[in-house]
Amino acid sequence: MSSPPRKDPDVVSRVDDDTVVHLDRVTVTRGGNDLLADLSWSVELDERWVVLGPNGAGKTTLLQLISAQLHPSSGTVHLLGEQVGAVDVFELRPRIGLTTAALASRIPDHERVLDLVVSAAYAVVGRWRERYDDTDLARAGELLGQLGVASLAERTFGTLSEGERKRVQIARALMTDPELMLLDEPAAGLDLGGREDLLARLSTLAADPDAPALVLVTHHVEEIPPGFTHVLLLRDGGVVAGGLLDDVLTEGNLSATFGMPLRLEWVAQRWFARAI
Secondary structure (H helix, E strand, C coil): CCCCCCCCCCCCCCCCCCEEEEEEEEEEEECCEEEEEEEEEEEECCCEEEEECCCCCCHHHHHHHHCCCCCCCEEEEEECCEECCCCCHHHHHHHEEEECHHHHHCCCCCCEHHHHHHHHHHCCCCCCCCCCCHHHHHHHHHHHHHCCCHHHCCCEHHHCCHHHHHHHHHHHHHCCCCCEEEEECCCCCCCHHHHHHHHHHHHHHHHCCCCCEEEEEECCHHHCCCCCCEEEEEECCEEEEEEEHHHHCCHHHHHHHHCCCEEEEEECCEEEEEEC
8 A cells, every 4th residue: 555645743943941852854874774764753841652653664763862872864853952962962861761672681680679770860770889868769669669569679670570570660760750751662572461551550650740751662552551642653764644643543644654454443542453
């Protein structure tokens, strides 16, 4: 099936205090191939975005850009009011919460859960000789409680189930009170119960007015938590459509994104898709 013309979502003309992500005509080229091409996109402080697309769409590259891990080949990237390339990224990164499979693979199996969460204040994995005060320890315990894993504080990371690991990582990402929270396929690898529990907790986080701006990357509409407000659809490094979730997530746009005719359903505040 042919794709409709690509269109960029609305992009603000300037970066104001409420704009946490602002990409202006960004291209990322590697080995002569454009991983992202001429992409413009903005995220405001109170928005909760889902980035949706097939393998190879550019989701991982986009996440690397907005976590200050990667510079664009052309175009400009502003994060939290700072232009990437004109600011010390080591000062910028602690203001961004990030959960990825790559980070999880770096966590030692013997790391105590409470230490893993509290050490986020130093942007390190693996507690060494850092000293933490009672306020830090109390906040770490509170975040573990919010994610339903307070009882795991004294356990080691290697003894946790996949669902428990995902929730502990989110608690760690929230430890520094970030202004932007990035979730890379948080439900990947979870069984049905683990997925539903996690999505319910992310829905609660999305509803919290004090929560940071949220960007969740996934392949599946079934993994969009209730309460998320916007969606960015990517295919082949470009934007198919972006904007308010209720307006943009249509059968036509979703079918163009995944390159096949899809039926889209909305049931009990959740999205479901299947091939026609």
